[in-house]
Amino acid sequence: xxxxxxxxxxxxxxxxxxxxxxxxxxxxxxxxxxxxxxxxxxxxxxxxxxxxxxxxxxxxxxxxxxxxxxxxxxxxxxxxxxxxxxxxxxxxxxxxxxxxxxxxxxxxxxxxxxxxxxxxxxxxxxxxxxxxxxxxxxxxxxxxxxxxxxxxxxxxxxxxxxxxxxxxxxxxxxxxxxxxxxxxxxxxxxxxxxxxxxxxxxxxxxxxxxxxxxxxxxxxxxxxxxxxxxxxxxxxxxxxxxxxxxxxxxxxxxxxxxxxxxxxxxxxxxxx
Numbered sequence: 001x002x003x004x005x006x007x008x009x010x011x012x013x014x015x016x017x018x019x020x021x022x023x024x025x026x027x028x029x030x031x032x033x034x035x036x037x038x039x040x041x042x043x044x045x046x047x048x049x050x051x052x053x054x055x056x057x058x059x060x061x062x063x064x065x066x067x068x069x070x071x072x073x074x075x076x077x078x079x080x081x082x083x084x085x086x087x088x089x090x091x092x093x094x095x096x097x098x099x100x101x102x103x104x105x106x107x108x109x110x111x112x113x114x115x116x117x118x119x120x121x122x123x124x125x126x127x128x129x130x131x132x133x134x135x136x137x138x139x140x141x142x143x144x145x146x147x148x149x150x151x152x153x154x155x156x157x158x159x160x161x162x163x164x165x166x167x168x169x170x171x172x173x174x175x176x177x178x179x180x181x182x183x184x185x186x187x188x189x190x191x192x193x194x195x196x197x198x199x200x201x202x203x204x205x206x207x208x209x210x211x212x213x214x215x216x217x218x219x220x221x222x223x224x225x226x227x228x229x230x231x232x233x234x235x236x237x238x239x240x241x242x243x244x245x246x247x248x249x250x251x252x253x254x255x256x257x258x259x260x261x262x263x264x265x266x267x268x269x270x271x272x
Contacts, residue, residue, distance in 0.1 A: 001082040002026070002112055005060050010034065010053060017043040024263065025140070026110040028054050029089075037140075039114075040262040054108055061086055073101045083113040083171045113144065115174045120149040122266045123255050127153065130203070131252030132222070135231040136240055141257045142264025143231035144168055144207055150229050151205045155180035158227075161201035163191045169207055188217045196224045203227040211244030218250050237270055248272065 003011040006026065014026055017036045025037040034045040061078045062069045072078050076099070078086040089107035092099045119142075126133045133150065137143045148169050154160045156177030164170050164184040181199055183191045188206055195201065204221050209232040221228050228250070234240035237254040241247065254270040 005080050013045055013047045023112055029107040070101055083168050085111050116145050123269050126253045132228045133253045134251045135255045136234045137257035141259050145264055147229055147231050152176050154203050158202040160203045161199050163188055163206045192217050205229040207231050215246050
């Protein structure tokens with residue numbers, strides 16, 4: 001999948017460093033060495049990335065129409081097929097108090113998602129019976145992979161709606177059960193308002209909660225009697241709930257992940 005995005009030169013160097021199936025992240029920085037990550041390690045290449053390499057990836061990701069991707073650029077990323085997301089570094093163009101686009105793009109972080117069926121087997125207690133679950137980890141800790149597998153399990157047992165805001169959780173290539181519905185590329189607060197009334201889900205799954213922005217969304221879901229699976233960035237539950245004390249009573253379980261010894265390692269499962 002990612003060969004069509006990065007081209008033969010970057011692809012060949014990437015798979016020289018680690019197997020294609022294991023690649024989770026490719027970082028391109030103009031004038032600096034290509035670096036590649038898998039779940040367990042980072043490898044730095046002897047290949048020096050050029051401005052042309054980055055321009056070519058951006059061209060492929062945007063289908064030669066950067067203008068058509070301005071909404072994504074404002075958020076600092078680009079989407080690509082298969083749930084691949086490309087983080088962007090460069091010169092921000094500011095209008096008022098917000099970024100409206102990026103120019104002179106100088107670095108890319110290409111994140112390649114993986115389906116790891118069975119990774120939720122290590123958190124079986126959340127299913128007996130299923131309780132509202134928050135999955136926490138620092139960046140690169142495996143949150144999305146974990147909630148993807150939780151979604152797979154739930155979608156065989158209950159009507160499960162995924163609000164896939166950045167089109168990262170679900171893909172046609174992943175296995176889900178027959179009871180799954182997906183709303184993609186839509187902000188959580190806009191999706192929830194209609195979905196609670198019209199889709200009648202038993203469970204909702206969403207990625208990357210932001211406490212100040214999303215507390216109202218969580219409250220609306222739970223007031224409706226719908227179960228919730230969500231993720232957020234944090235080292236541990238105490239850190240997260242210190243920033244979002246209003247959310248602590250919303251969850252029955254917290255699953256804490258880390259990236260050592262490998263991304264997605266389960267550090268703890270906490271019953272609140």
